[in-house]
Amino acid sequence: MAGRKQDDIWVHFERYTTEGVAGWNARCKLCKKEMQGVVNRLKQHYSSCSMQDHPIIAENESIDLVARSTALCGEVPDTSLFAKEKRPRITHIGEYVMKTSKSEAELLDLQIARYIYATNTPFIAVEHPEFMKLIKMLRPGSLLDTCRKTLEDKTVSLSLDGWSNVHNEPVVCVSATTDKGETFLTETIDTSGHSHTSEYLAELAADAITSCEINFRCHVRNVVTDNAANMAKMRRDLQKKIPNEILT
Structure with missing residues (x-):
């Protein structure tokens, strides 16, 4: 009765026995490494042997060798000797998004x-x-998101506050606050050379209202300031200047 056919992988190994040890041992013909003569072990070693430069693999070699070679060495070389067609790499949408x-x-x-x-x-x-x-x-x-996108078509409260910057220059900051409590700095005005009289501040506030409504496409309904005497008079002057439109 004929024995089982020897696997083709043995062509790359020397076969020998060791006294007192059952079974075959194998020695790689390329790197001379010795190992047990287990077919799967031989195929795994051959596919990753450092001494070979991907020689031609027999057509009838098990497809299992191809799978192991792919796992250990990366992509399978593009050759007609392989029965399987190389599949394109499947990408994931996460590769195009930086979280x-x-x-x-x-x-x-x-x-x-x-x-x-x-x-x-x-x-x-x-x-x-x-x-x-x-x-x-x-x-x-x-x-x-831009300020304009957030403030567009919103009804806002405009606040004005005077202060000095790091260069000790007098500026007035104008900020808009939405009904949700979101606050955005809309303008800083250099007031150098001007006394902060109620008349000047009323003119400045009126211009700030117009600028805010044009640039950010929002609706200003009230103006908030501190309780300094010039600011208090400015609010009264502003209500006369823009009656029935602005609450101060």
Whole structure:
């Protein structure tokens, strides 16, 4: 009775026995490494042997060798000797999206804020096209909401506050607050050379209202200031200037 046919992988190994040990041992003809003569073990070693440069594999060699070679060496060489057609790599949508966790977003926002505060950079700088390009390079696909998009068609409260910047220049900051409590700096006005009289401040407030409604397409319904005497008189003058429209 004929014995079982010897696997073709043995052509790459020397077959020998060891006294006192049952079964066959094998020695790789390329790297001379010795191992047990188990067919799967021989195929695994042959597919990853460091001494060979992917020689031609026999057509009748088990497809299992191809699978093991793929797992150990990467893609299977494109050759007609393989029965299986190489499948295209399946991609995942996650490969095209850079995810930002909540904690990462908070850190990024904090660092941008630190830069703006430390350099006395106007807040509107974040809407500069070059700054937007920077953010898109850091997080491709991310779009920043603009003040205009958020304030558009909203009814807002305008607040004016005078202060001095790091250069001791007198400025008046104008900010708009929505009914949801969102606040945006809409304008900073350099008031150098002007006394903060109620008349000047009323004119400045009227211009700020017009500017806010035109630039951000929102509706200003009231103006808020501190209780300084010139501000209090400014509010009264403003109500006379724009009656039945602005609450102060």
